[in-house]
Amino acid sequence: MGRKFLIVANWKANPRTLKEAVSLTQKIERGVAKYRRVEVVIAPPFPFIPAVGRTLKKSRLGAQNCFFSSGPYTGEVSIEQLKNMGVEYVMVGHSERKTYLGETDDLINKKVKALLGAGLKPILCVGEKERVGEEISRVIAGQLKNVLASVKKNSLKNLTVAYEPAWSISTMPGAHPDTADNVFRTMIYIRKVVSGFWGREVAHAMRVIYGGSVKSANIVYFLKEGKMEGALVGSASLDSLEFTKIVSEANALIP
Numbered sequence: 001m002g003r004k005f006l007i008v009a010n011w012k013a014n015p016r017t018l019k020e021a022v023s024l025t026q027k028i029e030r031g032v033a034k035y036r037r038v039e040v041v042i043a044p045p046f047p048f049i050p051a052v053g054r055t056l057k058k059s060r061l062g063a064q065n066c067f068f069s070s071g072p073y074t075g076e077v078s079i080e081q082l083k084n085m086g087v088e089y090v091m092v093g094h095s096e097r098k099t100y101l102g103e104t105d106d107l108i109n110k111k112v113k114a115l116l117g118a119g120l121k122p123i124l125c126v127g128e129k130e131r132v133g134e135e136i137s138r139v140i141a142g143q144l145k146n147v148l149a150s151v152k153k154n155s156l157k158n159l160t161v162a163y164e165p166a167w168s169i170s171t172m173p174g175a176h177p178d179t180a181d182n183v184f185r186t187m188i189y190i191r192k193v194v195s196g197f198w199g200r201e202v203a204h205a206m207r208v209i210y211g212g213s214v215k216s217a218n219i220v221y222f223l224k225e226g227k228m229e230g231a232l233v234g235s236a237s238l239d240s241l242e243f244t245k246i247v248s249e250a251n252a253l254i255p
């Protein structure tokens, strides 16, 4: 498809201090600077966004969440504010937000529409809570249908879909990464569902990436055999050497 891989560092509610956040950013930046075939996104927690943004040279700035409007919404952060800080990519619908904060498909739909309308790039997380057998979960089709309802077709090229089954997230009890074969079949399924609603062109214009226990030791399976176009990396993105290795492995796959 000729696109760069997208490797996203999802720091979640880490690290504890601004000093650590800036230091981690500097180390990652030094590590990934020479890997030109990969687009790296760092998504720090909100309070660290301005300082991390100022430290970035190669990588793009991301956010882990947003609110769909500005105004009287106590505790929320608007898309305009994120844009003003230089944020380009915004994650939406992460399973941890659904589990701990009760985020619904309806709310995620409003966020996706507002982000695309503002010219930002949503990274939409979809995936099942539990794996039942080797079947691809039909839950994914329902999520895509709900969260992409009435989205403008011509804005969908800015969308990235992250297949991130909750059971594969490294901090979940008994977590393990998905298999390359299943990831491949799920990528095809996601494009098929999107193609059914918006046509083949849209389905192939968007990126599909994988998230869940990604490490330097398994990234190649997901990108090469799984044919994913990138990865959403949680725990391993807090270790600058390990994260750099993930980016370097991805970079080496593109001639």
Ligand code: PGA
Residues within 6 Å of the ligand: 010, 164, 168, 169, 170, 171, 211, 212, 213, 214, 232, 233, 234, 235, 236
């Ligand atoms: P993990 O997290 O890489 O620690 O499994 C992925 C994520 O939740 O984005």
